[in-house]
Amino acid sequence: MWRAMRHPIRFGRDHRFTVRHASGYLDGELEADAARRVRDHTHLCPKCREMLDSLRRTISSLAGLRGSRRASVVPDVLDALRSDEHRTS
Numbered sequence: 172m173w174r175a176m177r178h179p180i181r182f183g184r185d186h187r188f189t190v191r192h193a194s195g196y197l198d199g200e201l202e203a204d205a206a207r208r209v210r211d212h213t214h215l216c217p218k219c220r221e222m223l224d225s226l227r228r229t230i231s232s233l234a235g236l237r238g239s240r241r242a243s244v245v246p247d248v249l250d251a252l253r254s255d256e257h258r259t260s
């Protein structure tokens with residue numbers, strides 16, 4: 172078992188990986204290895220936990236509004252989250 176603080180480079184890579192694949196993860200589209208990587212990272216990273224939570228909420232509220240069209244708006248949500256991160260860091 173590795174620890175986040177002793178592997179800052181891997182943590183950063185996993186963070187980008189998680190942000191990039193968050194929508195696929197929530198849709199259950201990732202390979203088992205990729206899904207585990209996202210899950211492990213999410214345990215260590217409050218930012219990604221928050222991102223997945225808000226993404227999940229967005230998806231379910233949009234699903235209620237627009238049925239099966241939800242998938243097309245997920246990239247916009249992720250873009251917004253990414254640019255938000257650039258602004259704050």
Ligand SMILES: [Zn+2]
Binds near residue numbers: 212
């Ligand atoms: Zn993260």
